[in-house]
Amino acid sequence: MDSTEEAAAGAPAAMWCSIASAPGKAILFGEHSVVHGTPAVAAALSDLRCKVSAATSAADTVRLDLSDIRDEAGRPVHFSVPASKLVAAVRAAGAGAIASDELPRGAVLMALDTLLDDCGAAAKQALKPLLYLCAAVVLLRCRGAVTGLDVKARRVRLPVGAGLGSSAAFSVAAAAALLGLQLKVMGKSASAPAGVPAPAQQREINGWAFAAETVIHGTPSGLDNSVSCYGGAMRYVKTPFSMTPINPVPTLRILVVNTLVPRSTRALVAHVGDTLKRMEGAVRPIFHSIGYIADAFAHLSQK
Numbered sequence: 001m002d003s004t005e006e007a008a009a010g011a012p013a014a015m016w017c018s019i020a021s022a023p024g025k026a027i028l029f030g031e032h033s034v035v036h037g038t039p040a041v042a043a044a045l046s047d048l049r050c051k052v053s054a055a056t057s058a059a060d061t062v063r064l065d066l067s068d069i070r071d072e073a074g075r076p077v078h079f080s081v082p083a084s085k086l087v088a089a090v091r092a093a094g095a096g097a098i099a100s101d102e103l104p105r106g107a108v109l110m111a112l113d114t115l116l117d118d119c120g121a122a123a124k125q126a127l128k129p130l131l132y133l134c135a136a137v138v139l140l141r142c143r144g145a146v147t148g149l150d151v152k153a154r155r156v157r158l159p160v161g162a163g164l165g166s167s168a169a170f171s172v173a174a175a176a177a178l179l180g181l182q183l184k185v186m187g188k189s190a191s192a193p194a195g196v197p198a199p200a201q202q203r204e205i206n207g208w209a210f211a212a213e214t215v216i217h218g219t220p221s222g223l224d225n226s227v228s229c230y231g232g233a234m235r236y237v238k239t240p241f242s243m244t245p246i247n248p249v250p251t252l253r254i255l256v257v258n259t260l261v262p263r264s265t266r267a268l269v270a271h272v273g274d275t276l277k278r279m280e281g282a283v284r285p286i287f288h289s290i291g292y293i294a295d296a297f298a299h300l301s302q303k
Contacts, residue, residue, distance in 0.1 A: 168224030
């Protein structure tokens with residue numbers, strides 16, 4: 001994950017822009033079973049990324065530009081809402097402030113659904129987590145210092161819906177860009193060259209990204225956003241939580257093929273969970289075997 005912060009070109013000194021990008025991922029072992037506590041191993045795909053820019057605006061408007069995502073009619077996804085209306089809706093749902101390690105509240109998500117009533121399902125799935133982050137990371141934290149926001153997201157060779165962590169890369173890049181903007185507005189971050197955020201900021205970004213992934217997928221494992229946020233390769237366990245970098249990352253030649261068949265992570269995770277409930281005696285041993293393979297790979301990689 002890389003981020004930069006800068007004054008918006010041609011704007012007054014109080015107007016700021018923050019840009020971040022984050023990579024996709026490949027789960028080598030443990031996809032879907034990781035949701036149920038099985039160890040998994042994943043690696044970041046540094047050349048396949050999502051880039052997000054976030055800028056303050058003088059207008060009382062939150063503008064979201066997700067041109068790489070298409071709605072049901074094939075149109076690029078764009079959305080705008082008065083910033084004051086977004087803040088009022090979130091506060092009315094009982095959220096005067098939201099922490100990065102806090103799971104999204106149901107009342108807040110319902111309030112966002114109301115704001116997105118006129119959007120189709122595809123547009124809403126992309127816009128809802130971004131609206132959540134805009135409100136939680138910047139508008140509620142900056143307490144009136146930010147009038148409006150312009151946020152743009154673009155893919156950099158990272159296909160959407162291909163199982164390569166596009167939503168996690170989007171969530172991490174958006175969280176990083178918005179956190180960078182928040183820190184700049186609050187005077188807590190000096191301008192710096194592009195690079196990886198400090199460890200404390202990475203942890204906060206990962207927390208916000210997991211919250212966004214929860215908005216998108218319901219019950220994500222946290223693996224995708226963690227790999228996208230920290231990069232490299234890692235062994236990951238959801239419960240009890242464990243995240244262990246694999247260093248050095250072994251040299252692997254992985255053939256990644258885009259089948260052009262879109263898929264829904266939420267639907268796939270739900271299907272695996274349903275299968276586990278119906279046939280736990282058969283599925284649980286498979287999960288154990290997958291975990292053993294993941295652990296063996298992680299162990300051998302350290303030798």
